Every structure is written in C-alpha cells, then in structure tokens.
Amino acid sequence: MLPASNSGRVYAVLLILLGMAPFITSWIDQPFYLDLLSRALILAIAASSLNLILGYGGMVSLGHAAYLGIGAYCVGIPAYYDIYNGWIHLGLTIVVSASFAFLTGLIILRTKAVYFIMITLAFSQMVYFTFVSLEEYGGDDGLVIYLRSEFPSWLSMEGATALYYWIFGALVLTLLVIYRLVYSRFGRVIVGSKFNEERMQSLGFNTYRYRLTCYVISGVLCGIAGMLLGNFTSFISPEMMGWTRSGELIFMVVMGGASSFFGPLIGTSAFVFLEQYLPEIMKTINPSWHEYWHLPFGVLLVCLVLFGKGGIHGWLSRFDKDGDVK
C-alpha cells in the first residue's frame, strides 16, 4: 500500500517503529513517551478522519472535535451507569456519531467554503453547550471514567501497552480505510467533487449523496478516535469539543500536509511534541519564559504558511517526484 518512493520508505520505517514503540519505550525506561505517543496517535486518527473530508473532499470542518467528544461520551455515559462492555461502547460510538453526522450533514452539505466552516462550527457549538448543560454527566466539570471499555481478554485495553496497540491498530486501520477509499470509485467522486463539483454532476454523479456519505464516514472515524481518547484520558469534559480543539485539528492536518496519507500523523506528532516540549525548551533558556511558549509556537505557525508550502509532508516529498494523490 505504500508508494515506492523515498518518502514512502520513510513512512514505512516510521510505521514499523511505531509498531515497536512499547518495547522501545520500556527498553529505554521512559513509559511517559508511550503516553505521549498514544495521545499523538489518537489525535492522528482524528486528524486523518478530518483529512478525508478536508484534504480529499475540500470540506473544511471547524466542528470535528464534536466527534471526539461524542465518542468519548459514548464511553463515559455508559460507564456512568456501570456499563463497561466495550462492544456496547464501540457500537454506540458508531451509531451516535453516524447519526449526528448524517442529520447535521443534511444541512451542512448544502453549503460551501466559508459557509461550510461556519455551519460546522455552529453545530459543534450546539453540541458543546448541550453537554455543558447536562449536569447529570458532570456538566462543565466532565465525567471521570473509572474503568476502560471491557473487551475479551485477547482484545483487552487494560494497561498502557494494550491500549497503545488498540490505538495503533485503529490508526493503521483508519489509514488503510482512507487509502482504499480515496482510490476507489467512491473516492474518485469525492476527489473530483472537491475540484469541480458542477462538472461531476454533469457527469452523472449526485455529488450531494457522495459527499454526505463521506462526511458520515469521517465523523464515525473521528468518533472512534474519541472513544479511544475517553479510554486513554479516563476522563471527558465538554472542553475537549470546543471550537479551539476543532481548530487545532485543522492545524494538525495542515501542518502535516493536507491530502496526504501521512500528513495528519506527522502533523499531530509535531503538534503534541511542540505542546509538550516547547515550554520545556523555553524553561531551559530562561525559567521565567515558561509561560511564553505560545510566542515561538505562533511564529512557527506563521512561518510554516509563509515559507513552507504543503506542510511537513511537503518537505519530505520534495525528495521524490510523485508524492500522493491530490
């Protein structure tokens, strides 16, 4: 499935390394790195799902964090009633995020461009305020999830390593799904509609239906990321689905390079890494600069756009001529 190019080989090595991460981190005795990686990979699933609509479908959603929240609450709320069965959590996540994506998508997909951005924002804010007002489930304070979703022993999520492999597996699966999807008949319609929707219609495609389907698929994938996030943080609060989170997801995609398979993974890793270590770096330069780490981060964002086209992935793929599909 990997393009036989230099960057393709880089990514293949990367995936293998990620697969071995639990061994590596326990070998160097740094269990925290595994946590950091887990979080990065969960966000990578979410960012990849966003990339499916944003990068390949041209639908810029500023409301994708809502699905992260929905997925996490699909773990948290059953757990609140002492229902820990993982299949129920997973099924609920899929059903709820698909229905939400479908129902809102019916309206959202009537709009384009900036209007698309704003209407996705509107719906996610509605979800946000709904959960804030649900006092039963902690309201603004959120819900603590005492136990992880329970699966048969060979699939158990207990323990950092087991959970990591869940996340890793989900990521690989997500990437595989997106890869196959983009090159399938369905994916061609989505990619075509991004660039020239009118033309696609006159070729006989009911683009609205295809885009809606794509939107739902993306929502479900992100919902699953949310379910993993709930299990990982053992906690969920509405704060995790605010619009700034949706904005961060966009940055992760764009930072890594939109419409490339590994872009979101690279972007999220970079993002999580910076979030964790930029303050540390600032602290080492001068202890009182700890709180100013947003400054270099902002400068980095500005420079990335002004000087670096195509994100980090873009730099990598300058090594080879044929990068990814558009």
Added chain:
Amino acid sequence: QADSVKIGFVTTLTTPAAVIGEDMKDAVNLAIEHIGGKMGNLDVDLIMEDDGFKPDIGKQKTDKLVKQDDVDFVAGYIWSHVLLASMKSVLDSGKFLVSANAGPSKIAGKLCHQNFFSTSWQNDQTPMAMGEHLSKQGVKSLYVMAPNYAAGKDMVAGVEKTFTGEIVGKDFTKWGADAQLDFSAELAKAKSSGAEGIFVFYPGKAGGAFIKQYQQSGLQDVLPLYTVFTVDAIALPKLQGGNLAGVMGSKNTQFWSPDLDVAANKKFVGDFLAKHDRYPSFYAAQAYDSIMLINSAVEATGGNLEDKDAVRAAMKAANYDSIRGKYTYGNNHMPIQNFYLREVVEDDAGRWTTKIVDTVYTNHQDPYAADCAL
C-alpha cells in the same frame, strides 16, 4: 534513599487565567524560600507545569510528572476539570496529590482517596457560610448570580442550603473560553426583582468586571453585595485602579484573610507584600500551604518517602503552621476549618484589602464527608 524530594506543581500559566497561576507560583517560590530550599535534610526539586486551562493537557503534564520525572508529590490544580482528569494518573501510581484549590464535591465524597489531600476547601462551604450570615442578618430576599458551570452551581447550591429567606431570582451566565463579561441584562433584572441583597460568585477577571458594572448601575445603594471568591486580592487592585468605591464595605466569606492574626500568616503576607508589592490572593495562600503541608510530612518521616503510610499519617495530622491557623483533616482529607465574614476596607498604606469582621463557622466540615468511604 534519594537526597531530594521532588514536587510537581500543576497550574495555569498561559491564557488569561495565568494571573491566578502566577500568584500561586510566587507563593510556592516564597514557601520554598521560607524553608530554605530544604525539607528536612532533603533538597526540594520543584517542577512547574502549565495545564493551559485544558483537562487533557493537565493530564498529560501530570503523566509526565509521574512517569518521567517520578515526583513524590503532585500539587496545584486550580480547576475542577483539570484535577478530575489528572487525579487518576497520580493516585493510580501511588503518589500523593495535594490540591491547592480545586475541590469538587465528587472528590470530597464518592471519589475520595487516601492519598488525596486538600489545602483549600470544598466548594459548598464558603457560600454556606455566606448563607448562614445572611440568615442571621435577617436578609429576607436574595438575588443570586453565578457562571454556568459546575463550581458556579455548587456555590449557588451552597448558599441555598443555609439561606432561610427567599431566592427571588437566579442567573447562570455563560462561562468557558468565551465567557460572558457584560452583565447588564442580569443586573437590570436583579434590580427590578426587588431583592434585599445580591449574592454572586465570579472568580478571576469576571469578578472585577461584575463589580464595575454593579457600581455603574448604581446598585450599591439599593442592592447590597455579598460575594464568595469574587472580591479577592486579584480583583481589588484593579477595582482600586478603576476607583470603583462601590465595592468598599461589601461582604464576603472565606476561610482566610490577609489580616488573619496567625504568626505564619503574618510572615507569609508580610514577605509576599514586601517582595511583590501586592497582597497574596487566597490561591497564593493555599499554594503556600500545600508546600508547607508536604514539608511537614517530609520532616515528620525523616525524609523516608518510601514509607507511604507514614507520609500519609503525617499529612493527615496537618501538623504544621498553616496560614489559616491550626486545622484538622476530615475522613475525606478536606480541611475542617473556620470560615470568616470579611469586609472590603482600605489598609494603612492605602491599599484595598479585606478585613475579618466575624467568624461564621468554627471548625466546619463539608457536607460530602459522609459520602466518603474512608
């Protein structure tokens, strides 16, 4: 045995809430200075982390403190949701968690844990004290305002528990990243409700904003102001800067006040004032105490931090000079302490501050202790 004691301190250093985090940071540094950088014969190794006002970042930083830095104590936490997200990481690893502010009812009750200690208070207590005071004063009707989030609702629930008069109106205003700061509509309602007083809870910058608009609406003559966690050392200098004298004489309740006549407090407030030319806020006071509490446990165990039971017992004893004076811990490890009625006054140097005028509760325990299985 290690030759240092590692303490992780998680607070908010970015976003507008950084003003609280910085006050806490200054207090923590002062505490470490006061103990000469040593606890018993161990060096103190302090690691500050910024939670960015986000629960999952708070948890990530906590994970790092626990797993990578392998600290002995994790302290801090301003926000309930950050604490709730992070506590599992600390407690599951068998380390001690000292909350220097957040005290949601869950942690006081159902979720209480043997390794969790608080140097603050449980949310309900302070407004309960205010309700008690109002009832004693014979106030018959009250208008209530608070932000629409868990702590806001706790505060309102607290005052409702003890206030015997009628609550004639209640507003929960939007909170969060885009919190509402313009209260004109609510103040107009409060005024026309004919209440005898107004009770509010607006922490951080919302507090200053509220007071200004309270005065600008000319309410100080018709609707006396009663607050909790609103008029504090963070808000007062700015109110003074804006010359909003309407706040003078308004009443609030708290477990502590800068003028509390306790030796440890005199030293803390005096040195803090000297160093930073401003009064410490209650956040600072609690943060200072969190270090002192840890210090007392390290000293009591002779630096043997491996003996968790001994450390726990030492902490539970609260055998140190707290800025609030002597207090004890309940079964849920929340302080059993006094609550005072305070009034806003001007000090000798012309600074606006608060002065204790009455003791509402002595050795008060929070109502959730019964739910705690410990």
Added chain:
Amino acid sequence: MTDSILKVTALNKSFGGIHATRDLHLEVTRGDIHAIIGPNGAGKTTLISQLSGQLKPSSGSIEFERKDITRLTTAKRARSGLARSFQITSVVMPLTLLENVMLAVQGTSGHSFRFWKPVKQDQQMVSAAMNSLTEVGLQDRADKIAAEVSHGEQRQLEVAMALAMKPRLLLLDEPMAGMGVEESQHMVDILKKLKEKCTILLIEHDMDAVFKLADQLSVLVDGHIIASNTVENIRANQEVQRAYLGEQHA
C-alpha cells in the same frame, strides 16, 4: 414525421432583471448535428445549462426522447444519456487525463458507492476510458495532469469526457473556442465521426466549422430563436444576416 430527440417548448429564464431565455422553442432531430449560433450574451450557454440541468428554467418544458426531463437533476439527466461540454474548460484539473475520462465512464455506469476496490484495477473502465481518449487523439497523453496540457488538449479532453458517457445527445458549448486552425480542423473531423454515434447540439462562433458540420442551424438572438432551418436557408435569411452574420457571411 422526423424522429425528434429533444423538444423544448416555451422555455423562459430570467436572472433578476435579465431575461436570458424568452419563449424559446427548439426541436432537434435524431442523428443531426444541430448548430446554434447567435451574438454574445444571446443566451446560448444559458440554454445549454438549462438543457443539462445546471440551471432551472423559470417556465417551459424540456423533453428528451419523449420524456419530460424539466425537473430532473443534472446527474439524472447525465445518466439517462444527455452529456455536455463546457464553454469555459471544466475538467478536474489536478487529475490525469485518464482519471478524468474514467470519472466520466464511472458516472454513467451504475452507482459509485464502492468503497474498497481501486478503480485502476477495473480493467473494463480503464479500457473504456482509453477508447474515448483514442477517439479524440489523446491516447499518448493519458497520464499527463489535466492542468498541464495545452488549452486545445483540454478542449479535446472535454469532448473525450462527453464521449465516454456514451450519450445519445451531446451538448457542445463552443468546443473550438481558443483552438488554433489545425486543432479546429481536427475537432471538425472528430465531430464528423461522432455524428454516427449520437446526436449533437453544437454552439460555435466559428462559422467555417458550423457550415461544414451542421445539418440544421438555429439562430438565437436575445434569448429567442429567430430562425431554425437548414444551413443554406439560414445563410440566405435576411433577418439572420442583419442580426448576426452581417453582410459578409451571406
């Protein structure tokens, strides 16, 4: 009676104040190349857009193969055998020529809710698309990105895509626009060949090409067809000369 494939009755379309199509009647005979000429802004593109469904008429009806299609969506019309090309080149620029044409094949060959199998492995589709490219002479350029081929080639691609849909009626909006002399000539040849497969409704300003190709000619002025007849009759028509051709073409 001749077999009419398309029948437009009393069609009207206005944009706010502009009446771009007014009381337009048109009948196209199966197997013909039917050309529509008229000044800029007469409403030719507007007509095509209504026939293919991008624009909803204000009133009037459109019958295709004796079925009323006035209310059908663009996509449905395309699937029932009505294909169009665009005056302003409208292809999916970042994709290759082959991928573009494959989209056209895909659009009219059943639904595309197939999520897994890569299209490139669908031999049938690839060869159908290659056939269309071959017909317009683009077979050697199949793997070039559409944005990177010349304008003339993009115009040919437009036609190839329309062809790949295996339409029974092909609507071509100025296929020769922006083409050089040889390219235009080449396009004329392609269209001649195409005529054997489907009916063509052609809009073109290039009178040489029109006169060479068309069986029937309609003149559209101010949103209204002022004359519709064989090429010879139209060339002789006084009114048409005045409105569009001018003396030179007479």
Added chain:
Amino acid sequence: MLELRGVETFYGSIQALFGMEMVLEAGKVTTLIGRNGMGKTTTVSSIMGIIPRERGEIYFNGKRIDGRPSYEVAQQGIGLVPEGRQIFPNLSVRENLLATAANYSNGNRESEGSWNFERVLEFLPALAGRLDNMGNQLSGGEQQMLAIGRALMLNPSLLILDEATEGLAPLIRQEIWARLEQLKQTGLTILLIDKNIDDLSRIADKHYIIEKGRVVWHGSSAEMAAEENLKSRYLGI
C-alpha cells in the same frame, strides 16, 4: 506612442502571446483584428499589466511600462474600456464615473482639454438621465457608454477599447462609432478591437491582424482593402 516588442504572455503554463510586435502612433486610431481566442484581449491585458508579460518590452511615451503594476500603467495615461464592459454593478452611474476619476497627477494635461464630470456627461448625454441608477440596471449600450465615460474620466492620452461594440444593436453601434470619431478629433490616440471590419476600416488609420498570438499582417485601411484574400485567409471571412 505605444510600442510592443516581442511580447510573450502566458496563462499559467499556456502561452497566449508569441512575440507580439505593434506600434501605435499618437493621434491615430489603430485596430487589432483577429478571430476569437487569437490573443487580442491578452495583448490588452499585457499592456495594462493585468496579466504580466513573461518576455518582451512595452514602451509608452518612451517609458518602459512592462512589469509595472496595472494602476501605474493606467496612471501613465491609458484608459481602458474592457471586454465585457465590467462596470461596477453595485455603484451608481455617478459613482462609477467618480470612483476612479483622475486620481493621479499628470501635471501637463490637467489644463484646457481635460475631462471632468460635466464634460463627460455633455459628451455622452445618454448617461445624464441615469446618474442615480445602479450600474447593473443599465442596458448593454448604456453600460458601454458608461465604460467609455469612466475611462475618459482618467484623462487618458491613449484609449483602449476591447470589443467596443460587442453585443450592441446596430443603432447604438453607429452612435459609438460617431463618439469615437469625435474623440479622434480631440487628438486622442485610440486602440480599437472589434469584429466589424468594415466599420473599423472606415474610422481607423492602421490595422494589425493577429493570429495565434502574433501579428501576421499590418497596414493601412487602403492596403487592407487592396489585399484580396486577406480576410478569408486570416479572418475566416
């Protein structure tokens, strides 16, 4: 007054001009003739700097203007009546005339014969009655008049009209020709693009025929009339 030397222009990777050569003499009317898509509008856009030329040089009054942003080119004294008129639909007629009016200092031509609001209305009476109508409420002919008036408000020394009478009814077309002849009398240099060859040969002094982005013939009206197969060869007529 205006000179193009070997101008090559691209739309992205598509080349539209392949070495345009053209000289405009002051006070004369010059035309640019060619079939659709041969590069007439592109030539105009290249002169105006709207589509920057890739190679070649353009001189106006001896000054090099290629590579300059289009507003500087316009400020040198070139007024454009663009293809498709492109008046501002959301501005009234009055505002259309005033918005971009000579907001530059070209000292020497401020004097005597300079155009102002009143003179333009006098010259184009069709507009006088519609000053408060929005641009998009005008008929095609009125829009064309407005576009001409708008260009005159710049006090140009060269007026370029792209598709001067496109889509206009014959009567209005005659009206436009009459106005242009008046302008010619004032000594204005005019570059004219239109499809009505016969009308053009009546009012113009010199013609350039272009095909596929380069000049294939040029000469005076008389020479054009003399060359038998010129029209059929290059103009498909």
Added chain:
Amino acid sequence: MQGAFFNFSRKTIPVDWNLLITQLMNGLQLGLLLFLLASGLTLIFGIMDFINLSHGSFYMIGAYFCGTVVSVTGSLIAGIVVALICTFAIGAIVELVIARRLYRSDHLDHVLVTFGLILIFDTLVHMIWGAAGMAIPLPEILNGQLHIGTLVLPTYRLVIICSGLLVAAILFVLVTRTRLGMLIRAGASNRTMVEALGVNINKLFLIVFAIGATMSGFAGMLIAPITEASIGMGNEIIIIAFVVVIVGGIGSVKGAFFAALIIGLMDTIGRSYLDDLLKLSLSAEVAETAAPALSAMLVYILMAAVLAFRPQGLFPPAGSK
C-alpha cells in the same frame, strides 16, 4: 411600574416596561459593539477575501494601549486618541508584513497564520503588561447613572451606544458618500478593474485593513472600562463577530449593522427572558438548566438557520453573486 400582562395559555408573565426598555438598551449596546468589530471584519473578508481570526487581537491591543495612556495621563480622551493611532499603525504593519502576501492563497492558510498571530499578540501582551489584566478608570461623571423618568441607566452604557451609533454613521457616510467608500465597494465587486483604472489597490487594502483594525481597537477601548483589558479578550468575541459577518452577508456593512443589532438584542433578550419563557412549559428545575445553554446556543442556531435558508446572508452586498 408593572404594566400590561402577556397572556400565555394559562400562566401569565407581568411585563416590567422599565426592565424591557433597559434590556433593549443593553441589547443595542452589545449589538453596536459587535458591529464595530464585525464591520472591519466583513470589509476585510468581503474585499480581500481574507479571513482574519486575529481581528480580535486589535480589540485587545486597543484596550491595553488605552489603559496604559489613561493610567499615565489620567485622561480617557488622550487614551482613546493615542490608542486609535497605535491600533491603526499596528493594523497597517500586520497588513504590510503578513496579510498582503496571503490575499491570493487558500483560506486555510489565513486561518493558520492569523491563529499564529493571535498566539503572538497574546503572549506579547502577557510579556509587556503581565497576566493580571488592566482596569481603565472612568471619569466620575461617566461612572454614574442617568435618570429618565423612572428609568435608571448607567451613563457609560449610553456613551457606548452613542459612540457606536456615531461610528456606524461615520462608516456609513464613508462607505456610501466618499470616494474611498466607492473604491471599497468597487474593489469588492471587481478588483482587477479598479486597478486597471489607476487605483493602487495595495494602498486601498492597506487603508481598509488598518481602518478595520482601528474600529476593532475602538470597540476594545469602549468595553474595557466595563470588563477591563485582559489577555485573549478578543478571542472570545471574534467568533460571534464572524457569526455577525456571515448572518449579515459577507462584505456588507449594512448587513453587519443589522445582523449585529439582531444578535445583540437576541442575546440580551434571551438571557433575560428565556428562563421565564421556558418555565411556562417546563419545570423550573429544567428551565433553569436549559435556559443558559439555550441562550448560549441562540446565535449559532440563528446562523445555522440563516445558512440553511439564505446561504448568502440576510443582506448580501448588491451586485455580488
């Protein structure tokens, strides 16, 4: 004071007219503040097609500059004048150094860059002025109340309303009556043509951007004496300002004006009456929790409804597609 009664099916709510008028004034004030922010945003968005998330940073910067000058000179007027000049200059610098390079690129790039700018501005303010925020004292006369009959209104709120209306009027005259306004509208409909007619579009954009920044800064100066200047104060309101822009129609100053008033009034009225209304049909308990959530959602519900039924906004600028 207790006027007429609204008669709902069974229950009735007494209408307090003084309260209603006060609330309408409050809504007007909020609306005008939103307008000051949104008008610049809509111009920048409509004309340059540039999404400026950091527009709210000027709101913050304006407040801080004003506060600083007031604390030094003690004069609010001086503070406002100096701060207006400073925000204009900073707006111009941002346009020259950053925005200008991005007009032709993707909206995503705009979002990314301007988010970066927000972080930069917020941190710079933190470094210069500290995290505590800054109070802006009002002159004694503005700190009081105005009595009109039985109505009592805070003087300063009236000042905000008047300044808001004044700026709206000035802006309206500027856009509809002056040459700059003509060019702005012309530029919104056909940028190339404006340039081909001899107008330096770069300069025009620079001016529009800086004026937008100045108005945003002015809004910040007006609100700061009420809420104080604080880090990130603009980020909270900018999203609502974007909603105003979308609801009003991108590029339309008139649309921004009406949308801002609609949203300001709706928000205020929602906050003051929604719980009473809900109590008519729901239990007090439910109404109390539902009302704040619902009133926070109102603006988004409005926007979603407008986008679903009138995707180009309520008052799209004339001549736009």
